Amino acid sequence: MNIEAIKSIYFFEMARMRRTLLQSVISPVITTSLYFIVFGTAIGSRIQSIEGVSYGSFITPGLIMLTLLTQCVANGSIGIYFPKFTGTIYEILSAPVAMTEILIGYVGAAASKGLIIGLIILATASFFVDIRIAHPFMMVLFLVLTAITFSLFGFIIGVWAKNFEQLNIVPMLVVPPLTFLGGSFYSIDMLPPFWQAVSHLNPVLYLVSGFRWSFYEIADVNPVISLIMIGVFLALCLSMLGWMFKTGYRLRS
């Protein structure tokens, strides 16, 4: 195991976050605060509480998930795409590092950034609404597993993408609709039966539901199923990456 290499890649990536502090930390915090002001306070005050939880508190886990998913996919993909784009990837590919070590470095950094931002948003939310966490351990587990899984997913996109448009398509066009329609801002019980059934095809529903359960013990789907779904998605990403590394797909071809 080339620990030095993992450390180098990890801290190199984290240093980039420090350098782009405004863009990578401040901007998601401001965006989320706006959501709280608009949905939580302005509109939310006119919405009745859901299963005993005020609307502002209800949407907090979904908002954290929205940012976590977007950030992890974006950071996970840019981390590997950027060296591919500039050409500096030659160095990582010619270094005595296994692909798994490269993966740990990049995905570790992307997941760390996502987690840091997620926790900052949680802290920010506590200024606007009442937050209680019923199952802190489960909350952290959901957070960490989601961060890792979606950073891996981002890494796959980063290897696959041939240009910036392809790179942005998933974080910009796929993640937000899935999150918005995955029960971040409502309970799917509020939907007609048909749309409830459709919602169950949305992977983000399981993440948001499980994560919200760890806060308020209210869930659209059984939290165990949520965990299983994250596990399935994690396994899918890992086997996809296994195939990519074995064939050298778009990296060593």
Next chain:
Amino acid sequence: MGTRPYIAASPGNNFLAMSPYTNAVPMPPIISVQQLTKTYGNGFEALKGIDLDIERGEILALLGPNGAGKTTLISIVCGIVNPTGGKVLVGGHDVVKDFRQTRSLIGLVPQELTTDQFETVWNTVSFSRGVYGKKPNPALIEKILRELSLWKKKDNMLRELSGGMKRRVLIAKALSHEPEVLFLDEPTAGVDVSLRRDMWEVVKRLREDGVTIILTTHYIEEAEEIADRVGVINGGQLLLLQEKTGLMKQFGRKQMKLELTEKLDEIPPSLAAFSLSLSEDGMSLTHEYSHEESQDSIASLLSALTAAGIHFRDLSTRQSSLEDIFVALVEEKA
């Protein structure tokens, strides 16, 4: 495809006998490329069965036009590109199976000026050492930066540097993990004279430390200046691999030009035995000869000239360069 394009064994031309890297006990080659092929996804056959042994401590120049396969060859040895067929051993280890051992031995300076624009010189060079699995060593990084005249720029961001400075940074990165083999892919493309000097100084120092250096170039003067051996690649095949001075001897032609004091109308019959040609204005004679032809041919020509009453006011000789040889070779095979 099976025959090794290796001409060094021709008589009187044994490079091992005169090279500085001669050893009493033959050392295994540091790099051994065997029947290497590469076909890219789009069907392009970049390498068509390359065989090449690189000796420890030598400077090998790989010459070839653009698209000849030089960079693909280097990329496979360094582990950036997967080979289609054949194998490569570095220090006796397979580059695919034992990539950790082989890649640790190699430093690569790529052709393109690819840098992390927003990083500082110090960070990017330290990063390189780290990804090669070596513990931080600020003293060594400082030494490398000083040798490459980068020390004053160590806190500058890479985007603030000129092209030549970036090239130096790439060299510093490649040296940061103390490699035993250094690949320089087109190191002097777009580089000014002073950097070129500096670079050859570094190359010479590394060579004294026993580092094996492989450089690709299409500036033939470079190969002529510093290489021990020269390989010529074109169309994915190694056309020739030979010790440089032997190559020059075998293929190099010499010319002697005599500026005459008086106009000559024709070459006198007494000089017909020499390969002479008279210029149109009759004011100069050119004698062509090869390295093999001994010096006495010139001495006897000069005395024959005196005997014929032909006097000259100036004399110059010219030797065909590696470039002439290269052009001849590439055109011949094309």
